[in-house]
Amino acid sequence: MDFPHFDARVGRRAGPDLPRPIQSGSAVAAVGLVPLVLGLTGVIRPVSGLVFAAIFLAVGALQWSLAHFELNGIRRRADLELQREPRPSLLSSVAQWRAHELTSDRHRLGLARALARTERDLSPAFLPGASPLNRVAARPQVELFGRLAERLATLDRPVTPRAVLQVEELLTSSDSPLYAPERASELRPALLASIRALDSCPEWLAVEQVPTSGQKTIRAGRNDVRALPGKTRRPLTATLGVAHTRFRRFAMPHRKAQR
Secondary structure, three states: OOOOOOOOOOOOOOOOOOOOHHHHHHHHHHHOHHHHHHHHHOOOOHHHHHHHHHHHHHHHHHHHHHHHHHHHHHHHHHHHHHHHOOOHHHOOHHHHHHHHHHHOHHHHHHHHHHHHHHHHHOOOOOOOOOOOOOHHHHHHHHHHHHHHHHHHHOOOOOOOHHHHHHHHHHHHOOOOOOOOHHHHHHHHHHHHHHHHHHHOOOHHHHHHHOOOOOOOOOOOOHHHOOOOOOOOHHHHHHHHHHHHHHHHHHHHHHHHHHO
8 A cells, every 4th residue: 555544445436526537538529439430321421420520529639638637737736735734634535636646556657667767868878859858967866866766666665645746846847956957956955855755754654653742641640630741740849849948948037036
């Protein structure tokens, strides 16, 4: 399981109602088969069948592009939520669906292949392509690209959605040190930070395992009255000692006056 805290059903049955570009586009385009078959069988004019089939195909492509654009907008909003909120229990259903998509085997292997292609493009044995890679800055870091790809492809080791988003930002953003010449010196730290993010303990697990205080739990006394959180007996004893000393200093002159 890639991200064990989330319910595996999120995004399927219990998930949000999301746009489905392939289904919506293919459903409209499939209607175009009807006039095409009628035209080929001579029920209607063949030219009319081709024209109507082309119209339905164009409408299906438009429907696919609109649904795809809407889905990408939902992904961007969910990515912002994942970057702001490290606790999965407070995420919306859309953000949980996006977290499953980011940490799925398919997405991780896709990112690993993209990193492998980048590593291959940086090799001196290949001619430079049309990719705007900053090869001068990236070639000394080929080993780190390989380590990053290997870590993503190791599917039995879980990763967090925020770490995957960090790798995506490095590979796809136009402001990434991988492409921006003025940020070439930041490429190696960015690669190392991505590797550390993938290897680090998930944020929600760290929050649950690390105690907020090094003190032991204080058991309830009589009548189930518990001590206040964060309080111990040592500060209480010190406070009583100071009060007792002040009382003695005040009582001694009073006794001498009585004598």
